[in-house]
Amino acid sequence: MRTSTQLQGIENHQDYLDISTNGAQFRIYLLDQNIIRIRSTFAESFAPELNYAIVKTAWDDATDALMADERKRVKPIPIDLQENADGSYQVSNGSYTLTITPEPFAFTITDAQGHILHEDLPGRSFVEDNLGRPTHYTRMDNADHFYGFGEKSGKIDKLRRRMRMHNTDSLGYDGAISDPLYKMIPFYISFNEDTGLAHGMFYNNASDSVFDMDSEHSNYWLRYSYFQAEAGDIDLYFIAGPTIAEVVEHYTDLTGKTAMMPLPSLGYMGSTMFYTELDKDCDKAIEDFLATCKDNQVPCDGFFLSSGYTSGQDGKRYVFNWNKTRFPDPRAFVQALKDAGALLAPNIKPGMLLTHPLTEDMKANNAYVRTSDRQGFQVDRYWGGPAHFVDFTSPAGREQWAKHMNEALLSIGVTSLWNDNNEYEINDDSAIVESEGQRRPIREMKPIMSTMMAKTAHDAVHKYAPGVRPYVINRAGYAGIQRYAQTWSGDNASTWNNLKYSVPIILGMGLSGVANQGCDIGGFDGPAPEPELFVRWVQNGIFQPRFSIHSCNTDNTVTEPWMYPAYTKYISKAIQLRYSLTPYFYSLLHEAATTGAPIMRPLVYEFQDDREVLNESFEFMLGPSLLIANVLDKGVDQLDVYLPLGSDWLNLETNEYIRGGSHIGVPVDLGSIPMFLRTGGIVPTSPGITNLHQQTIDHIDLLVEPSQAHSFRLYEDDGVSMDYQSGKYRETLISVRAQGQSTCVDFASRGTFETRVKDMTLKVLCRDIAPLAVSIDSQPSERFLNYDKFCRAKEGWFFDGQTRQALVKYPTPGSERYSVELTFAAKDLISI
Structure with missing residues (x-):
């Protein structure tokens, strides 16, 4: 076993910092103001860069050509190495400081206010065991909570969990306890409830690995977490917050944003x-x-x-x-x-049975994962019998797969x-994959x-x-x-x-x-x-x-x-x-x-200052505005719901306002779908849509809760083409603001896509008083006291006393900017 306990040398290359110890050697990149890379190896030298997961780099990489259309090459923040009076060293990316303690060797990362965000376990920071497995130990305390880790069972907070990173075909798994599942994402968010600060840790290692988040205990080392990989190196990216939402945004700056699907x-x-x-x-x-x-x-x-x-x-x-x-x-x-x-x-499916009619063609074109001696093609167990596996790290494998996909599927529309079934459960870990010419073992x-x-x-x-x-x-x-x-x-x-x-x-x-x-x-x-x-x-x-x-x-x-x-x-x-x-x-x-923002969001993502939601796993936010509290247990006729601090909430079933921080009982029947609108919430809907291929979203009902200033970006494009990438989209910033005795809903659009929305209906919640008047772009809108007449009209407004909503309907203006103003001054019907 080898342990990095003593600093032996440090060399500043300006773009990066090289560090040698009595165990591993390290290379530090200040990738930007939010990301610090700590690359380590116990080998004699670093392996060539091979990063399929990363879209932001500051180095040459074997995947640069493959990912040319999605990768951004940046100039790292120059290293300004400072030596402190106590013999430690530090570098800063302008927002965070990385301190290097010589003995016992350890890294510490602090923010501009001096809060410790990450601290290696001194004396046991980076370790390679006798099986060649690298391990990174991190000091933790009683206030830490851990989120993320990709596809993992159990509740949202993984504190005191030990989780295996491995892809497996987990047919019939139990979502409460089964581990591992299908995907491997060695990334987590650490949140400290005492400081209210979050940061992320991404270990870019695709080998099987383990995270232990305070499950293991040792009286000699007190509380710690660790990451251990079966092979490869510790290649760590520190991801800045300080909020959980910002950690997710910065992590997806590094690994890429979600694809815009049709x-x-x-x-x-x-x-x-x-x-x-x-x-x-x-x-x-x-x-x-x-x-x-x-x-x-x-x-x-x-x-x-x-x-x-x-x-x-x-x-x-x-x-x-x-x-x-x-x-x-x-x-x-x-x-x-x-x-x-x-x-x-x-x-x-990427596993091709030995009896597959295309097998010989694929072998002739070197499309499969090879045996460890590279003299043949690996065979392993698969659904249906023994099979070869397509090598998607090989240009030949990708080319052959695309060729047959074109012929059998794309060519017919x-x-x-x-x-x-693409978990690649190949049992011989030494089988070889091309890896863009680096020929790495499949493990x-x-x-x-x-x-x-x-x-x-x-x-x-x-x-x-x-x-x-x-x-x-x-x-x-x-x-x-x-x-x-x-x-x-x-x-x-x-x-x-x-x-x-x-x-x-x-x-x-x-x-x-x-x-x-x-x-x-x-x-x-x-x-x-x-x-x-x-x-x-x-x-x-x-x-x-x-x-x-x-x-x-x-x-x-x-x-x-x-x-x-x-x-x-x-x-x-x-x-x-x-x-x-x-x-x-x-x-x-x-x-x-x-x-990079999630669509379904845990409550802690939106309300991390509310300590009661730190492990809330079953209520969630849909976007920023809607809290969903589904019935998830059998035979329930009343649901216990917690509504977080930071907002008040409107029960969309009863139109009742509830103060944030409240526990409430909600009666439910089989048709109940409990939903709560956050104060300041903005939710665009289009009732009556039944097919997204054949129908056009030509009308929008916009639900607006105006008690708090808020905004939402309504996005439109043609829904099926790539034209949005050349500016053919429409993004409308919808903002709610108070102005004296008025509430204004402002619309500001950009992009060259001509909206297909012909008619708008605003549904503005009126908590205490109905509007006295409504204007659209300073032009008075007609008030209807008869609901049927309002429904037949193209434009005007009506106050619905049952829902306490001001319904404002109008044809969509052609201008890129306009406002709808609701005046709430009380009309005196008694005095003369």
Whole structure:
């Protein structure tokens, strides 16, 4: 075992700092004012740079050519090395100071006010054990809480958890306790409740690893956490806050923002393995599914096509092979779904059975992962038998995969691709992958494979159909997967426990940079969900960015919206609510694509100063304005809800205001979807939308709570093309402000996209008094006292006493800036 306990040398190269110790050697980069890189190795020299996860670098990297269209090369902050009187050294990026203690060797990071954010465990900072595993130990205290870690089970705060970083096919997992799951994102957010400060730690190492967040204890070392990898080096990025939201933003500056998916990807995606396993006419069964959705008033915008469509005569899955008995005319089938207003996302898998008809061609083109001696191609266990695995770190592997994807799928009109079973559970860790010419062992690259599979699909669609916005769905992945794919949490079991714990799993992914995530609604594995469970799962699932009911039931049933006819009304109502929220969802997706902000947010993300929400795992915020408190347990008729400090809250069911910091009891029945609007909240909706392919969002109902000044950015583009990248979008900043006895709602737009919204209706909450007058761009708006007349009018306003909302309707102005003013002066009807 080797431990870095003593500084032996330090050399300033201006762009970076080299440090040698009696254990590891280190290289420090001040990447910018929010990110400090601490790279270490116990080897004689640093390995060449190979960073698939990073889009911001200050060094030459083997992936530069591959990622040229998404990587930003920056000039690091110059190193100004200072030696202190106590013999320690320090460098600063202008916001944070890194102090290097010579003996016992350790790093400490402080902010401008002197708060310690990170501190190595002195005497046990960086260690390599006798198995060659590098470990980094961090000192912690009683006030620390930990969030993120990618796709992890259990509650949102991972304090006192020990978690394994590893990709595995976790069929039927338990969302409360199973570990690991499908994705590996070695990043966490540390929040100290005493100081109120947050920072992030990203360990850019794709080998299997472990985080221990105060689960292990030693009286000799007191309290600590650690990260240990099975191979490779400790390559640590300190990510600045000071808020949790800022940590997420700065982390996604480093690893990339969420991909801007096509608008219809926010719709309901039908799916089940059952339909593609029928003996014949699977295409007709899926077309009938879409028709049945319409018959039951269930909006639907797509279908995830399970892998049964690729079955050969022996029943095995052969990717890119259409089973012509089940799907006689794939091109016509794709077109039929488009005509019905639905996209098709076929399932594709990177493991290719030895009996696959393309195997010899792929081998001849060096497309597979190789054996450790590079003399052959690795064979391992896979679904259906022994298989080779496509090497997505190889230009040849990516090229061959894209070629066959073009021929089998893209050429017939498919632009949505579902990457499945891509955990790369190759048992021989010494098998070799190309790694852009560096030829690394697979143990260092497994989760990279699934991420690069997503990039390959994303890039292939761009190349084949340059004007089309790709829609890629991935089951596995590494840090940065958000740049290419929407993800979901794999093959969950159909249990109440998994309904409940799907919420913190998704929230943790959002804090780990993956804003566009969901789960299989109703559960994938096991018997069909009972009616109450299914209804509650749909009512929760409508708030997930990816919304798909998907099943492989073990009792010969199919989980479909109408599977329990007496309950279909609840399913239909919930999905219609989701569709009405499309303008809000799409704006939040754009926010994720520009700032990295999660769409579903834990309460601690918005209210980190409220100590009561530090481990709240089941209530969540949808964007900045809506608090969702779904029913997640069986047989509940009253729900206990906590509403955080920092806002007051409007119960959207009862129109009752509740003070922030309150615990309340909410009566619920089977149709209840408890939602609370934050004071200052702004929520754009479009009631009546039922298909995002065939309908245009031409009317907006804007719910506004004006008690606190607030703003929201409403985003529009054509929803399907790449034109938004050249400025063909419209972003409207909607701001609420008080002005004397008036409330003003200001609209300021930018971008060259001409809005499709023809009519606006503002729904402004009036907490104490109704407006006396309303004007639009200084022009008086007519008040209606008759609701029916108001509904028939194109413009005017009406006060709804039941909801205490001022309803203001008008045709959308052509100007880029305008204001709606509501005057609340009391009219004296008594005095003369």
